[in-house]
Each structure stands twice: as structure tokens, then as C-alpha cells.
Amino acid sequence: MYHKTRDEVAVSLKDSSRIKSEMTEIVRLNPEHPQKEAIEQAAAIIRIGGLVAFPTETVYGLGADAMNERAIQKIFEAKGRPADNPLIVHVNNRSMLDRVAERVTRKAEALIAKFWPGPLTLVLKRRSEVALSVSAGLPTVAVRMPQSKVALELINRAETPIAAPSANRSGRPSPTSAAHVAFDLGGRIEMILDGGTTNIGIESTVLDMTDDVPLLLRPGWITREQIAETTGPVERAKKEEELARSPGTRHRHYSPRARVILIEQDSPQSITKLCKDHIREGVVGFIGHTRVDISDRNFHPVVLENSAARYAHSIYSALRDMDERGVDFIVVEGIGESGEGAAVMDRLRRAASEVL
Numbered sequence: 369m370y371h372k373t374r375d376e377v378a379v380s381l382k383d384s385s386r387i388k389s390e391m392t393e394i395v396r397l398n399p400e401h402p403q404k405e406a407i408e409q410a411a412a413i414i415r416i417g418g419l420v421a422f423p424t425e426t427v428y429g430l431g432a433d434a435m436n437e438r439a440i441q442k443i444f445e446a447k448g449r450p451a452d453n454p455l456i457v458h459v460n461n462r463s464m465l466d467r468v469a470e471r472v473t474r475k476a477e478a479l480i481a482k483f484w485p486g487p488l489t490l491v492l493k494r495r496s497e498v499a500l501s502v503s504a505g506l507p508t509v510a511v512r513m514p515q516s517k518v519a520l521e522l523i524n525r526a527e528t529p530i531a532a533p534s535a536n537r538s539g540r541p542s543p544t545s546a547a548h549v550a551f552d553l554g555g556r557i558e559m560i561l562d563g564g565t566t567n568i569g570i571e572s573t574v575l576d577m578t579d580d581v582p583l584l585l586r587p588g589w590i591t592r593e594q595i596a597e598t599t600g601p602v603e604r605a606k607k608e609e610e611l612a613r614s615p616g617t618r619h620r621h622y623s624p625r626a627r628v629i630l631i632e633q634d635s636p637q638s639i640t641k642l643c644k645d646h647i648r649e650g651v652v653g654f655i656g657h658t659r660v661d662i663s664d665r666n667f668h669p670v671v672l673e674n675s676a677a678r679y680a681h682s683i684y685s686a687l688r689d690m691d692e693r694g695v696d697f698i699v700v701e702g703i704g705e706s707g708e709g710a711a712v713m714d715r716l717r718r719a720a721s722e723v724l
């Protein structure tokens with residue numbers, strides 16, 4: 369197998385669809401039929417230990433060779449990510465899973481058969497070949513098979529499992545477009561594969577499968593109820609356990625610069641009053657499903673349909689937009705907790721400085 373060096377990669381990047389942004393190549397792709405040449409360029413960067421951001425069906429990931437310790441270090445540096453927060457490894461078929469994890473239980477196999485490729489990450493016993501810092505010192509490794517063609521093709525061409533956290537600077541909302549990635553990581557990484565806006569918009573469900581009863585570490589698009597249909601009872605990680613078993617969940621997350629005020633339950637009248645009160649103190653953004661009638665140049669409303677799917681798809685992008693408009697306070701109206709709503713509310717609570 370012939371592997372290109374970084375210089376050869378640079379020389380062959382001459383297509384006009386590529387824009388240079390402070391050393392980060394942004395390559396536009398057809399998400400349904402990703403251009404082979406572009407995928408090959410990206411795969412070559414991964415093989416020599418570089419960083420490539422790519423779209424998945426959930427959010428954009430920042431990828432590196434999961435078996436290369438130095439490459440993984442670069443992910444932590446580019447994101448400013450705390451070293452104790454482990455990464456998710458992405459595979460493109462069932463057999464690649466055996467290169468990174470062992471003791472895949474019957475329940476895990478059943479979930480894989482039902483939900484892969486898709487937004488379900490399984491925590492399993494780690495194989496020693498995986499770069500140590502991928503797991504941040506834990507004896508386990510988190511693995512998923514993403515659904516997007518770009519991601520699957522990239523892993524296929526790189527011929528290695530790809531570790532990829534969300535492609536944002538640590539603590540910021542996850543990116544759902546290539547522009548979000550460029551804003552956070554432009555100049556810090558080699559390439560961004562631009563496959564348009566991601567479908568789901570929030571991160572995968574993370575499920576620990578190392579004990580007999582599956583343990584939900586991070587709610588996501590695949591719900592606890594859906595998992596239980598396949599495996600029987602699923603536990604929800606309690607606070608202390610969560611801290612020990614999924615270090616990432618204890619860091620503040622998904623936050624724009626502005627102060628986020630989450631309204632879990634309230635009437636339209638009091639939402640209007642809350643917004644008006646804050647307009648006296650600064651520029652206010654509102655993200656919700658209720659129409660708030662305030663006309664003031666310091667008020668920026670974004671109205672979403674009252675559904676988990678619409679919220680998931682748009683919430684990170686809306687939070688980022690508010691920052692670009694110089695908003696000081698973002699009032700966010702919550703949605704119902706049933707089904708996929710649980711994952712949306714989990715992210716909103718983590719983004720919020722205040723919950724009413």
C-alpha cells in the first residue's frame with residue numbers, strides 16, 4: 369500500500385473548490401457521494417498523524433488515528449480539551465471494532481445489530497493497541513459506527529479506527545456545520561471536510577456495556593426506552609457514578625459566551641416579562657417555541673417548532689448565532705422531556721448558567 373507524505377498531499381491540493389483558511393483546507397463535498405479524491409487527501413492526513421474534521425450524522429468530529437498516541441495528543445491541544453476527558457473511536461464495520469475493544473457481550477452485539485451505523489456509542493473493554501490517551505487512562509474505550517457516508521468513507525480509506533471528539537474548542541457548543549468548525553479550529557487543524565449541515569444536531573447516546581446492566585452515561589438521539597427494548601433494563605448514571613465513569617460529563621459544556629437562562633416551565637406572559645427585564649441590562653436573545661411580542665433593537669428572537677427533532681437540529685447553531693450578534697443574555701424555552709426531548713434538555717441544562 370502506497371501512503372502519501374504530507375508534502376505530496378499539499379502539492380495535490382489544487383482543486384478550485386478548496387479554500388485556504390490560515391493553513392486549514394476546507395473541502396466541499398457531496399455528502400451523499402463524497403468525491404474520492406478529497407476523501408483520499410483527508411485519509412492521507414489521518415494516516416500520517418494529522419487532524420481532519422468531518423461531518424457525522426450527529427455533529428462534526430475532529431478526527432485522528434486512534435492507534436497513534438502523538439496524533440491523539442494533537443486533538444487535545446487543538447481543542448484545549450482537559451486530558452481526563454476520553455474520546456470516542458469511530459469504526460466503519462463490525463470487524464474493525466475488534467481492533468479496539470474486547471469482550472463484546474451478547475447485549476452489545478444486539479445493540480450493534482440494531483443501531484449501527486447510527487448515533488449510539490458503546491463503552492467496552494479497551495484493547496491495549498488503542499492509544500492510551502484516547503481512553504484518558506480508563507480501562508475502557510467508547511466506540512461507535514457513524515452513519516454519514518463521508519465519515520464511513522474516510523475511515524475506510526484511512527484503514528484505521530478514527531478517534532473523534534466533537535470538533536469545537538472545549539466548552540463551546542458542538543459544531544453542526546463546517547463554518548462552526550472553521551470558527552473554532554481554523555488554523556489549528558489540517559483539513560475540514562464540508563458535507564453541509566448535520567442531520568441530527570446533538571451528540572450520540574453514550575452507553576456503558578461493561579456490566580450486565582447497560583448504564584446510560586449521556587442521553588442522545590437513541591433513547592433509553594429504545595435501548596431497553598433490545599437489552600432489558602437500562603440504568604441511568606447517578607451523579608457520582610457519572611463522574612467516575614464518564615469524565616466528560618462533569619465539565620461545563622455546550623456554552624456560548626452569553627449567559628444562558630433556561631426556562632423549564634413557564635407561561636408566555638412570564639417569558640415576555642423575563643426578556644423585558646433583561647433588555648434593561650443588555651442585548652437579549654430568545655430561543656423558543658412561544659412567540660414573544662417585543663419589538664426592541666436589543667431583542668433577537670428565534671422561534672423553533674416545539675419538537676425534539678427541530679430543537680436538536682438547530683439549537684447549537686442558534687446559540688452560536690447569538691454570540692455573533694453580540695447578545696448578553698440568551699433566554700431559552702425548554703421542551704418536554706419525553707423520548708428524544710431528554711437529550712435536548714440534558715444539553716440545555718449543561719449550557720445554562722441559570723435554570724428557572
Ligand code: TXA
Binds near residue numbers: 426532571586613
Ligand atoms: O455524536 C458524537 O458522539 C460525536 C461525533 C463526532 O461522533 N462525538 C462526541 O464526542 O460527542 P465528545 O468527545 O464530544 O464526547 C464524548 C463523550 C464524553 O462525554 C466522554 O466523557 C465520553 O464520551 N466517553 C468517551 N470515552 C469514554 C469511556 N471510555 N468511558 C466513559 N465515557 C467515555
Ligand code: MG
Binds near residue numbers: 533
Ligand atoms: Mg464534545
